[in-house]
Amino acid sequence: MKVCLYFENANLIAKSGIGSALRHQREALELAHVDYTLNPNDSYDILHINTIGIKSKEIIHKARREGKPVIYHAHSTEEDIRNSYFGSNAVAPILKKWLINLYSSADYILTPTPYSKSLLLDYGIKVPITPISNGIRINDYQKDQAKINKFREYFKLSPEDKTIICVALPFKRKGILDFVEVAKQFPQYKFIWFGDTFKYLLTHDIQETIKRDHPDNVIFPGFINGDVLTGAYTGCDLFFFPSNEETEGIVVLEALASHSKTLLRDIPVYDPWLSDGVNCYKGKNNEDFNLKIEQIMNNQIPDLTDAGFEVAQERDLASIGQKLKSIYEEVLK
Incomplete structure (x- = not known):
């Protein structure tokens, strides 16, 4: 065959x-x-x-x-x-x-x-x-301190800097505007959106957001692969993916495989395989996201990363x- x-x-x-x-x-x-x-x-x-x-x-x-x-x-x-x-x-x-x-x-x-x-x-x-x-290729997302160091060195992060990342093309559908709005509420954290900008395809509002209309704690490095990205997955404090529509979301599997704390928008694609408070956290809007981020970053709610890893492992x-x-x-x- x-x-x-x-x-x-x-x-x-x-x-x-x-x-x-x-x-x-x-x-x-x-x-x-x-x-x-x-x-x-x-x-x-x-x-x-x-x-x-x-x-x-x-x-x-x-x-x-x-x-x-x-x-x-x-x-x-x-x-x-x-x-x-x-x-x-x-x-x-x-x-x-x-x-x-x-x-x-x-x-x-x-x-x-x-x-x-x-x-x-x-x-x-x-x-x-x-x-x-x-x-998902599970073995690619094992925690490796050398890769985490490359990630932190690439972005010149201090030992005290906490990071919240997203990996996606910067489309409105992916929730990039909400990502930026939420970041405004948490100036103490670095928000990093990984994804090729494809400038000729982006709508004007997204281009403006990437160029200038975002707070100083938001970083748009464009497309980055390899050890820096893997180090970001395994070394970040939170993977925040506010996408409005997916057919699955490979990046979600990558985050779960990395033992990343994961916050998603509550949309139908994740049912029934991802459950809020069981193997990830979900929010319906920015108010929800703000509350969950505060709770996650301050360790006020349970760490679900082991349960999330099991979901990735099944795949x-x-x-x-x-x-x-x-x-x-x-x-x-």
């Missing part, structure tokens, strides 16, 4: 969540000893497609002509297109029709969470759908690889 993992414009999406999904899928299949190719012109038995562009549609048609089954990994929905890049709200309804057409052309659909599956069912899609996490790539292998075998039958 050989699988074609297809990601259109892989270099362009490398810094996004879908780019992380590509890296995770490759490793998951390697751990499960499933042969794969990234080249749709190679010989293969199953097309596992992840992107939604014109070339993706062409690759599906090619697979169909050759009698090969198609599995679509549905990372995108109308809901997570809205309030993202410049003009996204205008194109979201059009893209929804495109997504329905593409996803309906598959033999089988994978979604990252039960929530994203429910969205596709609401679209009227009739193809069989199974939720399966994008997964380790070795487990995800076996689940993918099982689905491939089912589809081939």
Whole structure:
């Protein structure tokens, strides 16, 4: 059995969540000893497609002509297109029709969470759908003091500085404006938002926020990877992710795997696998966030990091690889 993992414009999406999904899928299949190719012109038995562009549609048609089954990994929905890049709200309804057409052309659909599956069912899609996490490479997020030191040195943090981080593209949907507003209430802490700015895609208000309209305790370093980012996850005092819409949130898995204290917006995507006060903390609005941050930073509420780590551990790539292998075998039958 050989699988074609297809990601259109892989270099362009490398810094996004879908780019992380590509890296995770490759490793998951390697751990499960499933042969794969990234080249749709190679010989293969199953097309596992992840992107939604014109070339993706062409690759599906090619697979169909050759009698090969198609599995679509549905990372995108109308809901997570809205309030993202410049003009996204205008194109979201059009893209929804495109997504329905593409996803309906598959033999089988994978979604990252039960929530994203429910969205596709609401679209009227009739193809069989199974939720399966994008997964996480658990071993990459073990606490390493050398990496934490690199993080603190990179940002010239003093031993007394406490840090609250977020990792995401700086879209309105991701909650960047709320992140900045909340930071204004806590000038004693450093708030760091990791994520490529993609200036040509950002709306004017987000560009202004990043350039000048933020307090001194907020830092926008752009895209940073490697030891500095891993050190930030494992060495921060809080991972604060106020996103309004996700299909899963790979960065949330990364935070949980890092034993980071984690504060999320209370949105449907985290149900039922993440519960407020059990394996993370949640808030519905900035008032909630302000209260939870004060409590977390002052150790006034329980540390849930061990329970959060268990959630990530269940989604380790070795487990995800076996689940993918099982689905491939089912589809081939």
